[in-house]
Amino acid sequence: MALMISVSGIRGIFGTDLTPENLGRFTAAFGAWSSSGKIVVGRDTRVTGQICEDIVVATLQSVGCDVVKVGVAPTPTVAMGVHKHDADGAIIISASHNPEEWNALKLLNGKSEFLDAEEGEKVIQISEEQSYQYKPFDEIGSVEVDSQALDYHIQKILALPYIDQELIASKDFTIGLDPVNGTGGIGIPAILEALGVDTIHAINEEPTGLFAHNPEPLPEHLQDISALVKEKECDLGIVTDPDADRLALITDQGRLFGEEYTQVAAFDFLLDKKPGPCATNLSSSRAAEDIAKKHGQQCHRSAVGEINVVQKMKEVDAVIGGEGNGGVINPDLHYGRDALVGVAMILQLLAERDITADEYRATLPDYEMRKSKMQLADVDGDAILQKAQAVYQDLDPDTTDGVKIDFEDGWVHLRKSNTEPIIRVYSEGTTAEKAKVLADKVVKAVQ
Incomplete structure (x- = not known):
């Protein structure tokens, strides 16, 4: 490498x-x-x-x-x-x-x-x-x-007009935490304590940099925190990546909230407070559009990459943005993914609506995402993308970043990797099987 x-x-x-x-x-x-x-x-x-x-x-x-x-x-x-x-x-x-x-x-x-x-x-x-x-x-x-940099950061979060420290404290939340031996072990307890959360059950909290499991907050790496949440009867489980800009959640029943749904919940919370557009990248869940429509707003899409989302947010004057990898971008604070402000917004949402995390997750639209790839070898990747655009031209594919094809019951996004001789194939459907069927259909059409 x-x-x-x-x-x-x-x-x-x-x-x-x-x-x-x-x-x-x-x-x-x-x-x-x-x-x-x-x-x-x-x-x-x-x-x-x-x-x-x-x-x-x-x-x-x-x-x-x-x-x-x-x-x-x-x-x-x-x-x-x-x-x-x-x-x-x-x-x-x-x-x-x-x-x-x-x-x-x-x-x-x-x-x-x-x-x-x-x-x-x-x-x-x-x-x-x-x-x-x-x-x-x-x-x-x-x-x-x-x-004092962390304290400054936290004080700015507490100063946001829609974060009610006293309301959150009154709910007496119990939180489970897995920061995978990264900076979340420093930042997340600090913001929780500032919000009046007194009971935190943490695993892998020592900031050693020796990660207790694969540090990417994907479902296959989160069994231990799910078990902890159930064992300790936590109201919410919080997971961060090593530098705490990505946030994944576990419901009070020990079920995965879904990394794609962190930004969806943040959109739902803030659009209720501040009407306006939102923005995310092309490979993020369609649930973002559904939530925007619920609030009478438009969700704009950018090329994959945080800076691309930020540029789109500025272009459309979005009040909230993010990425489906657990990244929440709140421009009232700064134009960057931020797990700490994400935690504050999620707790505020649960406190205001007087709802459990599991009950709230059940109110959100359900989609299943699938991520696969096409090996290029001696094949011209650009030719494959051009063929995909031609085959599905009647569906007006988005070519902002590769080719994204929207179907009635899902979508498929093909884009060339910057680091490997492959085309990444992301798909989403109302079920895992539907996501697979859509991806297989597109791959077969362009091979």
């Missing part, structure tokens, strides 16, 4: 692909791109986090940047740090849901958003050309430590 370089940063296995050399080169390029401004630096709990942080901070200083270190913190907390310090950008040292041997640099601009394509390509160009300059001893940047 070679180093993965994209407009959002670099990612790889530390010591083989992700080395001190390329960490330094890419960080220097980002520092130069930011015109040697103020940069916030934070990291998740990975074992290699400290050494990566040391390299990143020293390199930023070397190209003249002033650095604000927030230490081990959720990705959305680092993002909020950009606003707090009026910074010119941020570097988040986290490989998100990748295994513990991985690490990465995730880059934010001065608006606290992931770099767009033009910004990212410029950083890549500077890195490849090594057209940055190190400063003399009397021009190197400074370093300050912000130990």
Whole structure:
């Protein structure tokens, strides 16, 4: 596996692909791109986090940047740090849901958003050309430590006009938590306690960076938290990925809420408070449209990727957005996925409607999603996408990102992978069998 370089940063296995050399080169390029401004630096709990942080901070200083270190913190907390310090950008040292041997640099601009394509390509160009300059001893940047970044983040959540701390506290919620040894073990208890939740039963809460199970919050990895919720009679189970920007939920009956339905619930909550459009990506559940229609609003679709959703949100002035991987984007706080504000919104919803998590989940539309792939080998992937568009032209397929075909009872989305010689085939139907039938139908038509 070679180093993965994209407009959002670099990612790889530390010591083989992700080395001190390329960490330094890419960080220097980002520092130069930011015109040697103020940069916030934070990291998740990975074992290699400290050494990566040391390299990143020293390199930023070397190209003249002033650095604000927030230490081990959720990705959305680092993002909020950009606003707090009026910074010119941020570097988040986290490989998100990748295994513990991985690490990465995730880059934010001065608006606290992931770099767009033009910004990212410029950083890549500077890195490849090594057209940055190190400063003399009397021009190197400074370093300050912000130990209050998480508290700032939480206070901003509590200040949202639709979050009622006293109401949530009055419900005496009992919460189960699995932060898979990541920063959610720091951030989620803090926001729960600030909301007046006194009883938290946690597993895998130690922030060691040695993940007790596969860190991606998918159903096959969540048996233990489901059992804990039932055993401890919790009102809700909360699961985060290692950098706590993705949120998955378990109902009070120990059943999976469905990662796709985190943003659906957030949409339902906020559209009830603030009428307006919402936005998500093309591969997210049709339930997002259903909820938008329930509130008399339109759900807009973007290409896959957080920055693409953010750009669509700004384009249509969306009041809420997200991704079906458990990402909630609330622009009242910042334009980034944020599990902490997601937790506050879900608890507020349950408290206001006086309903259990299991009862609430039963009110949402039910769809089943299937994810498969087509191996390309010597086949032209673009030709397959063009054929899909031609075969289903009467259904007016969406070609924003690959080809998405909407059927009456489901949809199929084909898009080329950026990292493998495959076409990803996502499908959704009213049942798992329907999702499979639709995907098989489309694949057969284009092969």
